[in-house]
Amino acid sequence: MNKRKIPVYTLTGFLGSGKTTILLNMLEKVKQQGLEPGIILNEIGSMNVEGHFFQKNRVIELLDGCICCSIKEDLKEGLNKIKKEATVDLLFIEGTGIANPKEIIDVITDIPFIDSFEIYSIISVIDSSCFLEYKSIFSSSKEIRSLLDEQLENGTLIIVNKMDLVDDKIREKIRKKIDEQIKHKVVKVQTSMGKVDPELLLKKRVDSITISARKGELGTLTKHQHRNHSIQVIKINNIPAINLKLFEKWLQTVSAQIVRGKGVLYASNKGRRMFHFQFSSKQVLFSELESESDIEPCIILIGYAGSGENIESSFWKEVVHRNMPV
Template identity: 40%
Template sequence: MKVPVYLISGFLGSGKTTVLLNMIEKCRKEGTKTGIILNELGTKNVEETYFKDQNVKTLLNGCICCSIQDDLNETLRSFSEKEIDLLLIEGTGVANPIDIEAALTSPEFIRIYELNSMITVVDGSHFLEHQHFFASSKEIRKLLKQQISCANLVILNKEDLITESSIMKINKKMRGMLNDGVPVFRTTFGNIPETELFKKRYGLLTPMTNQNHSADGHHHNHSSLRSIQIDGFAEVDRLLFEKWIAELPMEVLRGKGIVRFKGAPMNYHFQFASGKLSLLQTVGEEMKPIIILIGDSLNEEKLDRNFRSSMFG
């Protein structure tokens, strides 16, 4: 029996991890032994606490589809030696799923794994902006097209943040990117029926491979998109931190990390996407404060300097 694989992709801040956690919870309830591969651009996975007690392997400091392709192959080999019923893979927000598909359907792994579905999560609140010539770069537009054009299922997320007329514009725009028969589900917080999420779709509704989006030459696709980290600081003032986040330059597309606020008894996980900041108190963990920012042509030195002057004067 081959191990079924579900690949989750989508641009920065689209809600991939939320969808992944929903799938993990369904597997847990049913007693399914699940392997999980996560990919982060930075050197630290600040979301690792979401996956406690899970059979998870995190690939750090690179994009799963290029600079750490060898690590992906090695991880696929290691999972093939374990007794798992199902494998879930989440790429970075700048991964081209076609490259991960190529690994899974290579002669080495096609006998072991069966790709069931390539799921793409789309951030409805920023999709039209990312398509605009003056609001995004060529790399971002190309990457979004690749992530959507190879999908067997599209989750149009954050519909609560957009108008009905915007949804119509998004659907019209996506129609030119999608393969025939690919369903699009409108969601808030990535909630779609589990039966739809776990359907086998790969190779059934769409061509086995989108030949016009081959893996060749992908390495320069997101050359301007990068991850930076700010660390080596202690507690900060909450109001100053929230102000700093609100004033981040538009090039910052995604932020996450751990912070400790003055007067607070414990650390906070923070997530920044679609212009919104969310904070969640951590329990029973003492990770060092760290900020990870992902975006287009980010200036690490300038952002670090700006953070320290904003927090510490």
């Protein structure tokens, strides 16, 4: 029987966009359903001035930095605490206004956590009253524009908030800007004061697919797949020793479908030694593990929805089967 994974909802959005209001809305709904939520709150400063909103909840506060960079290890520590306590039914992570959701996803899908947590949605919140200003090359920095792009492009649900503060002309400009940038299919909701149907907020919007070779039937796959959305997390288990050169070549062939990759492998062309690999920006880095690890070989790939079918078949054909003795 598979261990239950804790659903994770990540809220992202620039400073003042309304993330906390939306989070409180979600918390009220899950409590009505009799569920126990866990919350990880991140603030750049040394104090969370909104902490009083969450006094009756299981809260882990991460202060003095951003969980996607300077205090990334604190996020891992917080996840470990929740994993060990096993007292929450689902987890909400609210990043700072300058958090890059891609880095948060990277931590949750890492080997120590992928079998305990499952990303359900990345909710990106936009402040309509400032959006066009932030996106303008004349009134904002390149760093801010790049961050907004990351927050938008990694969102599986986009909340265009504070619509009551802009007129119809501005609303149309915002809609066009978002549509120009977001090419993949993603739900967009226009609202004011963070008022969004909680059922819409809590809907699962990230695919999960686990691929394993059945014992004694290499290449015959069992899998569990949810409906297609913009992001898909693929985990490949039960991997035999493989040729790292073949594997690197294969990664390049599927790089258009993959945002990020990582995992642990036995290398058939390196004396069956164990290696950790990282793949991003079409570059792969292998590092040999100095001592034997109790981690089972696995590959974790973060890609676009619908890519799982092609990836699963090509991996076994181009990497595993080619590596097997004739």
